[in-house]
Amino acid sequence: MKRKIIDCEKCVGCKNCELACMVVHSPDENLHQAYREGGMAAVRARCKIELTSGGRLFPEHCRHCREAQCLQACMSGALSRNEQDFVVCDAETCVGCFMCVMSCPFGAARPATAGDRVMVKCDGCSDRTFPACVETCPTACLTLGEEAGQDDGVVYVNPPQPREACG
Amino acid sequence: MRHLIIGNSAAGTAAAEAIRANQPHAEITILTRDATFYSRCQLHLVAGGVRPAAKTSFVPEDWAQRHGVEVRLGWDVVAIDPLRKEVSCRNGDSLPYDRLLLATGAGSLTPPIEGVRGSGVFGLRNLEDAQGILQRVGKSRHVVIIGAGLVGCELAETLAAGGHPSVSMVEMAPHPLPLQLEMTIGARLRDVMSDHGMAMFCRDSVAAVERDRAGQPRAVVLKSGRALPADLVVCAAGVRANTDLFAGLGTIGRRGIVVDAGGRTSVPDIFAAGDVTESCDSTMGRVMPSAIWPAARRQGRVAGLNMSGGSTTLEAHTGLKTSAVLCGTPLVSLGPVFEPDPAWRKELCEHTDSRNRLCSKVCYTDSNGVLKAAILWGDISQAGLYAAAIIQQLPLGDLAFGSVPDYLLRAV
Numbered sequence: 099m100k101r102k103i104i105d106c107e108k109c110v111g112c113k114n115c116e117l118a119c120m121v122v123h124s125p126d127e128n129l130h131q132a133y134r135e136g137g138m139a140a141v142r143a144r145c146k147i148e149l150t151s152g153g154r155l156f157p158e159h160c161r162h163c164r165e166a167q168c169l170q171a172c173m174s175g176a177l178s179r180n181e182q183d184f185v186v187c188d189a190e191t192c193v194g195c196f197m198c199v200m201s202c203p204f205g206a207a208r209p210a211t212a213g214d215r216v217m218v219k220c221d222g223c224s225d226r227t228f229p230a231c232v233e234t235c236p237t238a239c240l241t242l243g244e245e246a247g248q249d250d251g252v253v254y255v256n257p258p259q260p261r262e263a264c265g
Numbered sequence: 266m267r268h269l270i271i272g273n274s275a276a277g278t279a280a281a282e283a284i285r286a287n288q289p290h291a292e293i294t295i296l297t298r299d300a301t302f303y304s305r306c307q308l309h310l311v312a313g314g315v316r317p318a319a320k321t322s323f324v325p326e327d328w329a330q331r332h333g334v335e336v337r338l339g340w341d342v343v344a345i346d347p348l349r350k351e352v353s354c355r356n357g358d359s360l361p362y363d364r365l366l367l368a369t370g371a372g373s374l375t376p377p378i379e380g381v382r383g384s385g386v387f388g389l390r391n392l393e394d395a396q397g398i399l400q401r402v403g404k405s406r407h408v409v410i411i412g413a414g415l416v417g418c419e420l421a422e423t424l425a426a427g428g429h430p431s432v433s434m435v436e437m438a439p440h441p442l443p444l445q446l447e448m449t450i451g452a453r454l455r456d457v458m459s460d461h462g463m464a465m466f467c468r469d470s471v472a473a474v475e476r477d478r479a480g481q482p483r484a485v486v487l488k489s490g491r492a493l494p495a496d497l498v499v500c501a502a503g504v505r506a507n508t509d510l511f512a513g514l515g516t517i518g519r520r521g522i523v524v525d526a527g528g529r530t531s532v533p534d535i536f537a538a539g540d541v542t543e544s545c546d547s548t549m550g551r552v553m554p555s556a557i558w559p560a561a562r563r564q565g566r567v568a569g570l571n572m573s574g575g576s577t578t579l580e581a582h583t584g585l586k587t588s589a590v591l592c593g594t595p596l597v598s599l600g601p602v603f604e605p606d607p608a609w610r611k612e613l614c615e616h617t618d619s620r621n622r623l624c625s626k627v628c629y630t631d632s633n634g635v636l637k638a639a640i641l642w643g644d645i646s647q648a649g650l651y652a653a654a655i656i657q658q659l660p661l662g663d664l665a666f667g668s669v670p671d672y673l674l675r676a677v
Binding site: 137138139167170171172173174175178191193194195196197199200201202203204205206207208209211215 | 275279304305306307310316320321322323324325557558559562563566586587588589590595597599619620645646647648649650652653
């Protein structure tokens with residue numbers, strides 16, 4: 099199966115991935131309309147570019163972990179793994195207990211900031227042929243490919259090195 | 266191999282799934298007293314009439330079929346014979362097992378209060394409790410909830426939000442959620458709940474439930490002498506592990522069945538997982554029950570894997586993790602907030618977000634800067650990172666500023 103490959107060296111922080119994610123997850127894929135009606139809170143991207151303590155850029159994407167903590171924490175049955183192997187949330191079933199939010203060690207499960215009290219997370223663009231973030235990335239930081247070795251649904255290449263000393 | 270699982274909630278179902286993943290052909294049977302699959306975390310929604318009981322199932326309809334599990338609903342196990350390796354049920358049948366899992370959960374604790382037993386007083390632990398409350402709450406004029414823990418608070422909030430005119434809470438501690446919050450945030454929650462129409466009686470407890478001539482509750486008398494009118498009383502003052510089946514068989518600790526990190530009890534081939542057990546909490550280093558859904562799922566999974574030939578241990582296990590949304594405010598509590606080490610440094614940061622909501626963070630760090638406990642109020646979107654930092658004993662570091670913390674990169 100093709101997986102999202104994230105080459106951190108190639109990220110320039112343009113945030114096109116975030117924007118594309120907001121667009122495809124807006125009602126009718128109309129970002130302007132969603133923003134006009136609900137402001138910033140209504141348009142939430144599922145991915146995020148973070149700045150590391152070493153000053154490097156880090157695209158933070160849901161890993162669709164093999165042992166997904168969000169999935170284990172879900173008490174409503176809203177989170178499940180679909181046929182494409184993505185961990186997805188059924189907003190109709192979600193009751194917004196946010197135990198997934200406190201259980202995801204990467205911060206990839208988050209509360210929706212507008213509308214119903216539900217969680218939002220990356221759905222791998224299951225209903226599209228190509229994830230919007232990958233489609234729009236201008237630097238080939240995000241690509242799709244077959245990479246051996248890692249079990250999760252997302253593979254990181256050249257991740258920033260952790261700082262040696264802590265505290 | 267024949268696997269028998271007693272209980273069909275978080276731990277029981279997680280174990281069944283794990284066993285099936287390991288052993289495609291093993292026989293898996295779930296015996297449960299319950300009549301359906303339902304999520305205990307949603308009982309307050311059922312009691313408040315917000316969500317029908319039928320919609321609280323946490324597994325898909327074809328779950329049993331998909332995982333090849335035989336589910337016997339309404340089967341009440343009354344005894345275990347570990348020598349003959351079989352269990353006997355109330356209906357007279359007995360079933361043999363090769364591996365047995367006790368996932369019997371916990372039940373409401375009824376506090377020793379005069380008049381507390383009888384009609385009109387409910388716990389909130391089973392679907393029957395929730396449906397009993399739902400039946401009466403429409404006609405009731407005054408609801409009193411004993412105990413402002415998570416169950417009590419969520420129920421109170423649901424009833425008040427649903428328009429019930431009189432919801433009162435009685436709590437011994439100075440503020441609601443005493444195990445999850447410290448003074449500052451606790452006092453704020455108390456005020457917010459009062460603002461939302463709940464009458465909060467903190468630093469007080471219930472001395473007696475008074476009943477009228479028909480035997481129905483009439484008032485709740487507090488230790489302070491005050492009497493609150495009440496025709497519906499809910500006891501949400503803690504739980505007791507359902508260890509009765511295991512009594513006399515093996516080691517039961519102070520608050521649950523003793524298990525090792527692999528979910529094994531002291532009796533060969535008998536495992537236990539979920540609220541019926543007590544286990545070492547990684548954030549506190551102390552043996553205690555872990556009464557949260559995610560912990561029960563993880564325990565069930567580990568037990569299931571070990572029952573089916575695996576050798577897995579439960580790591581980074583904690584029950585000291587709570588998330589709730591009360592009066593519109595999401596909050597998350599992590600770690601031993603109720604009993605912080607006096608040497609820990611406590612910091613409170615507050616800001617107002619783009620939607621003008623007050624967001625607070627309380628962080629406890631030790632002398633090395635390692636995050637030990639935290640409370641998030643308002644903005645919980647980074648709660649998972651804080652939880653990971655606490656369980657992995659990592660410094661708070663950059664989390665305070667919102668950028669990606671070092672430990673996160675290590676996990677890549």
